[in-house]
Amino acid sequence: MADDDAALDVAFLALADPVRRRIIARLSRGPATVNDLAEPFEISKQAVSKHIQVLEQANLVTRSRDAQRRPVHLNPARLEALTAWIDQYRLVREGQFRSLDAVLESSAGQTAPKAKDRK
Template identity: 75%
Template sequence: MDRAFLALADPVRRAMVARLSRGPATVNELAEPFDITKQAVSKHIQVLEQAGLVTRTRDAQRRPVHLDAAALERLTAWIDRYRLDAERNYRRLDKLLAQITTTEGKKR
């Protein structure tokens, strides 16, 4: 999980993941929106691959890159667990503040 979050810390890699969420792409297709070398794009793909976020397959001469949706789902589930805890805490705080406000209003 640490490798995945580190990989996603880079905006180029996040953009690649966003592109791959629409379907597989070649290195050339992933390189199009960026002003970087294909070698740099390949290194970014390698980081995503080592993080378990993407895989490559062979299709004749092509080597398309595929997003591993299950890996993203695991990250989302981990984040959601803490998001739900934070939301519960905020709801409790909202309730407490409402009670304090109501109590203060009655004292006046």
Template identity: 75%
Template sequence: MMSDDDNELDRAFLALADPVRRAIVARLSRGPATVNELAAPFDITKQAVSKHIQVLEQAGLVTRTREAQRRPVHLDAAALERLTAWIDRYRLDAERSYRRLDSLLASIPDTEGQPK
């Protein structure tokens, strides 16, 4: 059975599987932006960009606020931090395994160049 954390991770990774959404996240990492600003570099409609933003919102990666007539989109840094922490947990395990392998390989005597 999947936990809420697993479901949250699934939604976030599925949202980030799309290159347009990754580009939107990359742009938002520099600061908030409106849908018009986010749509500018893409050859797709503003409605399509809005749908991408909705997917990112449902995944908990971005939020929208209201500032007068503007509705800027903001990146949720804490959500990205949770993804990074999940990835780091497995990266660190893999690094430990590689360090043990490196240590084992270093302990094997080098027989190259010795007479047979």
């Protein structure tokens, strides 16, 4: 379990940076080279490469070799694992809100004056 927690920490820390989130968003449309990924940013290609390394260490992206190119690919399975972790807590909270709604509905029905009582 501690290894899972450490992996979650690394992934969420990697996603805490807005540049890395934008890289992930771009990669959701398909693989890209470092040059492609660096284009919209006003930072150096080396800085973008360092961001990619952080994402690789978090297992959020992978690189492959295609002749001279080394495209970066999104690791959708890792993102799915993060989503599943978040969803388990979201579902618990939704259940709590549904229970609260039921209590509020029943108490509102008990305290609302009846039409004949209001006359």
